[in-house]
Amino acid sequence: MTAIELGRRERRSHIWDRHSDDWYVEPRWCSERLFDSEIFIGEVIDPCCGSGNIVKSARARHLPAEGWDTVNRGFPGTVMRDWLQPCDVRPCNVVCNPPFAIARPFAELAVERARHKSAILFPVARLNAAGWLRALPLARVWLLTPRPSMPPGEALLRGEKPAGGKTDFCWLVFDRNVAGHGPTMRWLHRDGGADGSST
Numbered sequence: 001m002t003a004i005e006l007g008r009r010e011r012r013s014h015i016w017d018r019h020s021d022d023w024y025v026e027p028r029w030c031s032e033r034l035f036d037s038e039i040f041i042g043e044v045i046d047p048c049c050g051s052g053n054i055v056k057s058a059r060a061r062h063l064p065a066e067g068w069d070t071v072n073r074g075f076p077g078t079v080m081r082d083w084l085q086p087c088d089v090r091p092c093n094v095v096c097n098p099p100f101a102i103a104r105p106f107a108e109l110a111v112e113r114a115r116h117k118s119a120i121l122f123p124v125a126r127l128n129a130a131g132w133l134r135a136l137p138l139a140r141v142w143l144l145t146p147r148p149s150m151p152p153g154e155a156l157l158r159g160e161k162p163a164g165g166k167t168d169f170c171w172l173v174f175d176r177n178v179a180g181h182g183p184t185m186r187w188l189h190r191d192g193g194a195d196g197s198s199t
Helices: 004-012 028-037 052-058 099-115 131-135 153-157
Strands: 044-046 065-069 092-096 119-124 138-145 169-175 184-187 192-199
Touching: 004 052, 004 092, 028 052, 028 169, 028 184, 044 052, 052 065, 052 092, 092 099, 099 119, 099 131
Parallel strands: 044 065, 044 092, 092 119, 138 184
Antiparallel strands: 119 169, 138 169, 184 192
């Protein structure tokens, strides 16, 4: 790559200040492809719904879905509830893009509370150090391609356009029914479909 091409690439990429609440918004295709490729039976709860992309994608696939959060980000029908507090709700499925600093407790509680599946959006670079995943029934790792750009929600509210994602992300799917078999790794493509697998 030439210096000119590198300069053009850098100008297309955005670097935002870190959001105080770790509110980063995944593009809609990330959850659309997940629901296209992963079978979910019953309702879906997103316990940190933000602007509602995951809930919208689930509903578009004819799944009943509800969004929770501790801050109302403007998504209609947001239930004001803290997922990390004691809860007697046992949803069929949990799907969310949690604050990455506290992704572990979100994932652990999702596995504990969900009656079927849980899916957590997670940075690929953190997988090597995430030894806590060994204790959970991790069934699949869906790698997202191309890299999605996940700007702070406030940047989107200001009308900024995300582009040039620099971080790799994946969906971690937990399923009680496959505990002990080891995860399968596959790819989800922005332009549709899943491709390739390895165990």
